[in-house]
Amino acid sequence: MSASPVTPLVDIRDLSVSFPQHDGVVQAVRGVTLHVDTGESLGIVGESGSGKSVSCMAVLRLLRSPPARIEATALSLGGVDMIAADKRQIADMRGRVAAMIFQDPMTAFDPVFTIGQQIVETIRVHRAVSKAEARSEAQALLTRVEIRNPASILDSFPHQLSGGMLQRSMIAMALSCRPQILFADEPTTALDVTVQAQILQLIKQLQAEFGMGLVMVTHDLGVVAETVDRVVVMYGGKVMEQAPVQDIFDTPAHPYTRALLASMPGQGGGRQRLTEIPGASPNPANPPTGCPFHPRCTVADTRCTAAMPPLQGNGLDRQAACWRLT
């Protein structure tokens, strides 16, 4: 971990999240350490079940606990210990310090209130302003997220808007209290290609303009290539590699990162077979011993099945967890 002089905006150390089931325990996150500095953008890449979303939800305390069991040596957001925080503190952090947008904007909005009512409510929960002031601020925010007719969108219900418009409104709502960090969990997966590119560009612009931190959770390396400064690659509830974004694409160290990059379609012209990763993601209720990737890894040996390799530095700002690197 690069020692930063100031407390990072997000500081997660050795986070474990598990969900007891009737027939065992699902270990969604197994010892994740990561941090986000002020104004930095971090991409968390992984497949479904890698623990990327659960890690973010744990920081925001969005997991109902119980059933979730959350353990960590540190879990802080904007300098506040989120494990020790009580309900009021947590509610105060959400929206004001950190905001989150989700994959499906349709289910993230309440269908029985207008977009305007929901943004105004968010503003007034955190700040002592009148309804009229909050409404004009909401309208300004909608304009900022490039909605052309903000006044009529404020009075629209969620079902009246397209997915792209809703995601823009969601971003406006997330930004309404000027958070220091925005968590975006697959914000463009449900959108059309052209709309996806527009939303990603908008998020990037707003991040620079507001000087916000950004955590982009995605399974799409293309989204990562477009938006973030630094990347954490997760697999089977663990961090496999973390590095500046250009290094991830130029010199991926971990076999999983390399395989993931090789499997991206659309490289080179012409019809061709893709480089696939054989096998399937590990079962979180019964993860393999040692490195979670070893059953699918082409270079795995006995060390990999025996024990999980530690995340160790391999160059400036870079870390990877693989026995084959040493």
Place this chain on the structure above:
Amino acid sequence: MTAALELRGLCKSYPLREPGGWLPRYRQLPVVRDVDLTVERNSIVGLVGESGSGKTTTGMMALRLTQPTAGSVFVGGVDITSMDAAALKPFRARMQVVFQDSYSALDPMFTLAQIVAEPLHIHGLGTTREQTKTALDWLERVGLHRSYGSRYPHELSGGQRQRVAIARALVLRPDVLIADEPTSALDVSVKAQIINLLQDLQAEMGLSILFISHDLSVVRSLTDKVAVMFNGRIVEEAATEDIFTSAQHPYTRSLLQAIPVLNPRDRKDRVFRSREELEADIPRLSAADTGLTPANVPRLIPHGPGHRFEAIVQ
């Protein structure tokens, strides 16, 4: 030789109730307009476009799961557009489909062997014992162990379920496979597996595939030819590499511009054109929309071999 699948002048419109009034009044909302598309034998054709562009409806009409309002569907040169159910049955066996959501496509009460054997049962091919054996052979062929035959869909991952859906579609050895976003719900590493499986089976069986997708990167790696749909019409069609290197239609260009970069080094600020700007740039859809005279209605005009795009010819 006749094409495996040919769509000629295919149209679909749905009645839409006009607001107000005591008596219901309806107007026709066109969702697919005048689509011509040929899937040659032993080839993979990509059909791309945004949601609502009519690509899935086109696929459903090709399968006669949706009845076209106008136009014809030819399978192996035979017009199946107005065949009754009995006449259609042998053609049903020759064209099969794989959907995006493998979970809802597989009956949860059936074992995988029963699921894959069902088409054989429906078409009365072989004894029950033979059907089960063929089904297990197919599970193996799509990369699942024979022992999976006694499992149920909920026990499988998304990628495995999609393999079962592919096995069920191919067990009758169809000529045409319509694959409607078969990889959209899958993880990156599994997506590549399914795409490779489709490529391998296509080559082995000489299959013709209509691959419906909004993922242009996948389309580039998989298909021989691409047709781009916008507002219910095919606005450009060309060999896959021609689409990616010399697109002519403004909508195709806007689609290509939106593909995420493969390396952060290539990041660029994009200038997006709004929907209104884009539509203003695109020849309108019918004479009624803009008062075009029949003489200058937009048509698909040729641009090099196998490449055509929609434009107004004066």
